[in-house]
Amino acid sequence: MRDGTNGPASGLFPRGTATYGAWPSARRPDRSSDPDLDTGKWYHGTALPLYGLPTEWPGHRGTGSVSLTQTPAGEYRADRLTLIHKGEDGGSVAVSTHRAATSRRFIEIAVIADLAKMTAAPLARSGRTAAYRRNTADTKAQLRADPGWRDHRIIVDGEPATFRIISTGRCWAALGRRGDIFIQVTAAGFRPGQVTLVPITDLSPYLG
Secondary structure, three states, X not given: XXXXXXXXXXXXXXXXXXXXXXXXXXXXXXXXXXXXHOOOHHHHOOOOOOEEOOOOOOOEEEEEEEEEEEOOOOOEEEEEEEEEEEOOOOOEEEEEEEEOOOOHHHHHHHHHHHHHXXXXXXXXXXXXXXXXXXXXXXXXXXXXXXXXXXXXXXXXXXXXXXXXXXXXXXXXXXEEEEOOEEEEEEEEOOOHHHOEEEEOOOOHHHHO
């Protein structure tokens, strides 16, 4: 698996980017040749425990990035799944679960990259692609040099859990561990105290 550099480790399916995302479609093999590469199937199969906002939260729900690896035996597994929550006021909360087998340092690099992208997202939405890329790269460099992680409590399944949190502008990201997975929250337009996480077993609002 990747270690935050541009080279995949031997024997595993390369993710395609150092930001721990799914393969770009231009580089992904034809899905018809291998159904496992249809990343949507991993949500239907609940390949990882999933967390999101409580059912009474009124905003839009959807799915986000998927990361897959292939073992030397040729079997695929999901190392990251993401649920997206978007409010009518433009705020958003992405909740990702990662396999703990991936190093914490690698996941922290992924969190920084996701936070940088969310911070620059308004530029992308306005069509300013070059500015989006510059802003994302600059923010990643700044956060990697001095991330400023601090402890924060987030309610998970009714209990306070310790997360490490970083922020830039109106955006923030948090990383915690529960059992054998890491939980990542990346948010814009929400204060950390507004986020409460619950296990998601009914995916129909996200897949509908």
